[in-house]
Amino acid sequence: MSRPRLFERLAASARVTVVSASPGSGKTVLLRSWISQAGTAGSAAWVTVRRGERDPQQFWLSVLGALRQTAPGRALMQPLTAAPDLDGWAIAERLLTDLAPLRDRIHLVLDDLHELGPAEAQQQLELLMMRAPAELRFVLATRHDVRLGLHRLRLEGELAEIREPDLRFTVTEAGELLSAAGVQLPDPAPLVQRTEGWAAGLRLAALSLAGHPDPRRFAEEFSGTERTVAEYLLAEVLERQPEPVRRLLLRTSVLERVNGELADLLAGGSGGERVLQDLEQANAFVVALDAGRSWFRYHHLFADLLHLELRRTAPDEVAALHRAAAGWFAGHGYPVEAVRHAQAAGDWGPAARLLADNWYSLQLDGQAATARQLLAVFPAGARTADAELAALAAAEELAYGSLEAAERYAGLAERAMASVPDGRRAQAQLLLGITRLVLARQRWNLQAVAEEERRLRATAGGLDAAQPRVGEELRALALISLGTTEFWAAGEDPERHLELGVALARRIGRPFLEFTGLAYQTAAGIYQSFARAAERGGQAVELARRHGWADEPAAGLAYVILAAMLAWQMRPGEAEPWVQRAERVLRAETEPAAVLAMHQTRGMLELACGRDAGALAAFQAAVRLGGRLTAPHRLLTPVRAWRLYALVRLGDADRAEQVLAGLDEPGRGHGETRVAAAALRLAQGDPQAAAGAVAPVLDGSAPVIRSAWLSGAFLLEAVARDALGDAGAAGRALERALALAEPDGTLLWFWLHPAPGLLRRHARQRTAHPALVADILSLLAGQAPASPAGPPPPLEPLSASEIRVLRYLPTNLSAPQIAGELHVSHNTIRTHMRHLYAKLGTHRRLEAVERARALGLLAPSPLRGQATLPG
DSSP states (O other), X not given: OOOHHHXXXXXXXXXXXXXXXXXXXXXXXXXXXXXXXXXXXXXXXXXEOOTTOOOHHHHHHHXXXXXXXXXXXXXXXXXXXXOTTOOHHHHHHHHHHHHTTOOSOEEXXXXXXXXXXXXXXXXXXXXXXXXXXXXXXXXXXXXXXXXSOHHHHHHTTOEEEEEHXXXXXXXXXXXXXXXHTTOOOSXXXXXXXXXXXXXXXXXXXXXXXXXXXXXXXXXXHOOTTXXXXXXXXXXXXXXXXOHHHHHHHHHGGGOSSEEHHHHHHHHTOSOHHHHHHHHHHTTSSEEEOSTTSOEXXXXXXXXXXXXXXXXHHOGGGHHHHHHHHHHXXXXXXOHHHHHHHHHHXXXXXXXXXXXXXXXXXXXXXXXXXXXXXXXXXXXXXXXXXXXXXXXXXXXXXXXXXXXXXXXXXXXXXXXXXXXXXXXXXXXXXXXXXXXXXXXXXXXXXXXXXXXXXXXXXXXXXXXXXXXXXXXXXXXXXXXXXXXXXXXXXXXXXXXXXXXXXXXXXXXXXXXXXXXXXXXXXXXXXXXXXXXXXXXXXXXXXXXXXXXXXXXXHHHHHHHHHHHHHHHHTTOHHHHHHXXXXXXXHOXXXXXXXXXXXXXXXXXXXXXXXXXXXHHXXXXXXXXXXXXXXXXXXXXXXXXXXXXXXHHHXXXXXXXXHHHHHHSOHHHHHSHHHHHHHHHXXXXXXXXXXXXXXXXHHHTTXXXXXXHHHHHHHHHHHHHHHXXXXXXXXXXXXXXXXXXXXXXXXXXXXHXXXXXXXXXXXXXXXXXXXXXXXXXXXXXXXXXXXXXXXXXXXXSXXXXXXXXXXXXXXXXXXXXXXXXXXXXXOHHHHHHHHHHHHHHHTOSXXXXXXXXXXHTTXXXXXXTTTOXXXXX
């Protein structure tokens, strides 16, 4: 195969090039391909060191013979035959003398150099490399580094190195290799991932794939247990190791990662760290995971082989090895790995205790998905019979299932609590109490939240001595849960509890709790100041981006609030991506309050875009969801009012009247309902009734929960008074509407109830809000309002690969052509483009380009509108 990126490095001007990698990495094939395609066969001397080469004289005679096969070498060197008094030093000196006048380039390739055993021969080779003429270049292919004093060449810039990562096949190269073998695999990426780009693995896979009925499935399931791969690895790697090393490799194969102490424990020996370091240095399919070379893993295919061999040779030891690993990981502060090994050993009881002990910390660390995966491994019967597992299952259902299932598991946990040993009962009650707290919040039961909060404080107090941080963590969680429930259920002063909870979470270093509290502070802040809510929302989104919590429900709520503010400000293009992100994240089964708010925001956005039917559908969905409430909810009243308003916008006055009549007396008296009713009366041509509908809103006897609604009430009053011919009252009402709208820039009501004539007359008078009037008139004339805060940033940072693809999007290149430019598959480009669209909140290529330019990710177009982008 042609591998230009590696051929260029081989052709570099370094005196010595080292190609060091594991067996089967393609070292020999790479060098032969390079010599063939570079046209240097006549000037390349090739020596393959024989396995276990112990005779320096034989090695040097092979080198001399190979050099004489080249045209320059033949002209300068005389043949030499073996003799008792001829040693390696003498031959090396002879070579230096004969080659001194060399003027034409010779490449001396020494393949399998690791087989050169005597230290004396290595010292002689080092002498030759250091004193040889500049035109003699050395290419050393080896499975591991040989001590040749190469550090001096590295300092002098005379050493080029091609190592394991460089030799790994890319997806494009793997596709070419498979095609050359007559195998058509639409997407080689899974196979490259499984083989880690190992050349021999890909070649063996190609042989097995030929004629296979389901190549795609074979590629995804390809492993080190495949016969051809297993035979290769056994012969070339495992069987070459001494018995103690083989034992260490086999017994530690139950681990995903291993260090020296663990290796000694499982293998029953000592010096495990040194063995692992030597194997890694020898390219024996052992990979270092940290800069200090203390943690290691095995190549995927090698790990598969080791697992197979362990099960074949010592099946009775597997459970005990997992059990020992579980104890070590638990004792050294690695709970996730401890639980996994206990589960693998079939020790369900200890595994359950381990998970219960660490569940809370995993949640607070933002590792809910990991905790969920661990819980799913337990047998179904264990999750219902064990009180602690049932409590965890309730928490898992609360986050990812349904409130009904969460309540069912909580009941099971409560009934089984008596069976929990005394020493663990407080912990079990703690886990169950946290779940009940959040469940009560999701049901908007403020009284139950307060009761659970008091109970949790008491439970935490009993644990403080053993776990000092638990009390503070519980208090932070309780404060945030109490504040969020107060917010949803219209309780008193939600900001006080949220502020305290966020400050405490920040102080004790629990960013997940801080992130959750900030998201709800964003929601609470929208009722006070858009600027404050936007600041909190930005902080929450940044924490989500930094820690990978972009798909958490709390992030979804922050997206909803950011979208709602933009919808109120008549910036629908900027609001749309945030709503879409919320729609991808939030689920009504677990976050009904946030989903209700999301439907309301979607409806407002539809109104802002003139899609009144879509708005009605969104508001109706919110109202249906509100039917699941167990307590009054502050969003239900405005949602019902918006539904009534959407019917008015659609011209369905009869149905609007029916909806209004269907509300009870308190419902019809709410301020938001009165605003919608005033819009209905204006649509029916009755401005007097409209003014009467909003009068209690204006005098405060029918309050609204957001100042934007009050602004709308004064605007409708102004329109009604203008229609009644009362110019003075109309002007005073309009001035109040403008005063209420200006701090947050809420323009939606002025768009929904355009009154350009009234506004122009008002502008000629002494208004305190001339700039806002100008903005509204520009909006009504079809000009979008300015974006003071700039476009929202991408939710997640773009990867380096995605940025490379992004730079090609403004061009006229199609996706397959971009794939060719970047040397990857077409499917890879399509995947990157899907990720780009999702992160930028767009659906089409042109939209992605425009959004990227607005964010400064792409340079502005010098000739805007002239580029034609393929879809």
